[in-house]
Amino acid sequence: MGKATGFMEYQREVPGEIQPLDRITTWNEFSIPLDEEKLKLQGARCMDCGTPFCHAGRMLSGMASGCPVHNLIPEWNDLVYRGNWKEALKRLHKRNNFPEFTGRVCPAPCEGACTVGKDGSPVTIKNIEKSIIDRGFAEGWIAPEAPEMRTGRKVAVVGSGPAGLACADQLNQAGHTVTVYERADRIGGLLMYGIPNMKLDKSIVQRRVDLLAAEGITFVTGVEVGKDLSTEELMAEYDAVVLCGGSTKARDLAVEGRELDGVYQAMDFLTQNTRSLLDSGLEDGRYISAKDKDVVVIGGGDTGTDCVATAIRHGCRSVIQLEIMPKPPLTRLPGNPWPEWPKVLKTDYGQTEAIRLFGEDPRRYQVSTKRIVGDESGRITGILTVEIEWKDSGQGRLVPVEVPGTERLLPADMVLLALGFTGPEDGLLGQLGIQRDERSNVKTAEGSYSTNAEGVFAAGDMRRGQSLVVWAIREGREAAKEVHRYLLKEPALV
Known part of the structure; x- marks a missing residue:
């Protein structure tokens, strides 16, 4: 699949992006696609590995390894390399109904299981997927195909x-x-x-x-x-x-001060923002605004990142993202071998934007919320946090333990709960x-x-x-x- 020696001849190359300080002024997608020749070379990096773990789609150590929909990845990589884009689109749609979604928002467990990535940089599978489907729509290759017969059910x-x-x-x-x-x-x-x-x-x-x-x-x-x-x-x-x-059903935060004005569930914040954006370009004011506010996002996952990026586009005064788990390592640890999902540090788009805007990474690791503080009117003014360590409970699991003397009061006008469901x-x-x-x-x-x-x-x-x-x-x-x-x-x- 691809070129037999392509993974040795060509380096991984990903699409460019509009610079953070420019893109935060809009709500538009900010990826800059690679040209066709560069995409062909990326497809050429897909080696004939015999057993393509990229589309295995199985669970290893509680995480996805390979593509859960069993995308025919080596096949459409090879077709892109050879310039046969229309056939690549057919192979892509064979297993994935909506590659335009996964090509944008999937964390790409396929790339985590890529054989080339075992000792080097994986094939840019996600970007090639997105490029195939976007070209399919642009070329008019995708049109309604209603079934010829109905079953009556x-x-x-x-x-x-x-x-x-x-x-x-x-x-x-x-x-x-x-x-x-x-x-x-x-x-x-x-x-x-x-x-x-x-x-x-x-x-x-x-x-x-x-x-x-x-x-x-x-x-x-x-x-x-x-x-x-x-x-x-x-x-x-x-x-x-x-x-x-x-x-x-959103997970809540059971701490003193949760009822104060200014504490919101992340999904309420994100949903209202998108609905207002689509309805009126945010002109109707029917959304929770972070403008000129000190924002604290509790939760380190994708939803937390989306909250960081949304608050920045509103024009927040500052933003901090709290994560109770330890900071991930820069490279795989021995207990996280390929082809497991690599549990390594990644800086996503929201954190990148915060770094460029405010000069530092907004994430604070191993931090727990003790109390939300407010004024006499019931409005939030800050959040009391404490650093924690993860220690063995003696029953075979790790538990968070507060570190004495690490309490800190963070100023906050808004707290967003991105704690999952x-x-x-x-x-x-x-x-x-x-x-x-x-x-x-x-x-x-x-x-x-x-x-x-x-x-x-x-x-x-x-x-x-x-x-x-x-x-x-x-x-x-x-x-x-x-x-x-x-x-x-x-x-x-x-």
Whole structure:
């Protein structure tokens, strides 16, 4: 695949970016694509490694190793190297319904498992993926392809995130009549409102939604199943129901002062910002603004980074990001060998922007929040933190222990809680009598997507817990196979 000696002849090269101080004045994507010749050379770096771990898609040490949707990576790398872009697009779509999403927001577990990366720099798989799909749309190679025949079976998909859209796409192409219900005012779930525009432009999401609609999928927005549409009506109307509502119950912070004005959940902050941006270019003021505020983001993951970048674009006075875990190493430790996901320090776009704007990395590691402080009016004024060490509990696990004398009061006008999610919401699942597992996710049998309720299936974060967009796409595809068998008692979809 690629050029046999390409990985020795060519160095890894990634797309350029608009400079941080320039891009923070807009909400636009900021990647500068490589030209075609450079992309061919990057494709040439894909070696004929015999066993391509890049598309293995398995769990190692609790993390994804390789692509969960089993993208045919060596094949489309080779096709790009040879200039056969149209065929590369066909191979890319063979396993991935939405490469324009994963090519932008996926952390690329494929690259972490790349054989070239074992002793050098991995192939730029994610960038090549994005380049193929973007060229496909630009060249007009992607057009609606409605199924030639309909089965007469009707399926409702509840939730329009990546799992719901992938499931709907697969079932629609199999000839079933699919309706997707979304309680928000726009289709896309976390793709639309959970990820900021500069990371995933919403026109990219809408373009795919419009394509799916042209292929026959019906989208219904502003309807919450279980409230606006009863579960009895849903079950009577459809032959099967797939629950793809996500893991949306946000983890809270149980400390004194949590109730003070100025403390927000990250998803409320990000969702309101994107909705206002799309509705009015932020002119309507219907969002939580960080302008001229000292912002503290609690949580070191992708959502925390998105909060940092959003606050900067609002014009915050300062921003600090607190992380309770230790600072990752610069290179793999012995206990984190290839092809496991490399648990190493990465500086994402939000931190890069903060460094250029404020002169220092906003992240503070091994820091715990003790109390949120406010004034007499109930408005937040600061956050009391303490440094922690991770020590053996004596029961085989590490626990955080406060370091004496390290308490510090950070000034803060706004605190954003980016602490992840604890599971799906209760309402609809309770009405349907859906069983839950020990983590409160929808319970299904091993390797199955069917719930205890007849004709009801589940996929995505609602079933597996908070995870990656690429895992959600895989879940949606796999659930569609099971629904298809249930409806027609026929072999699985490809």
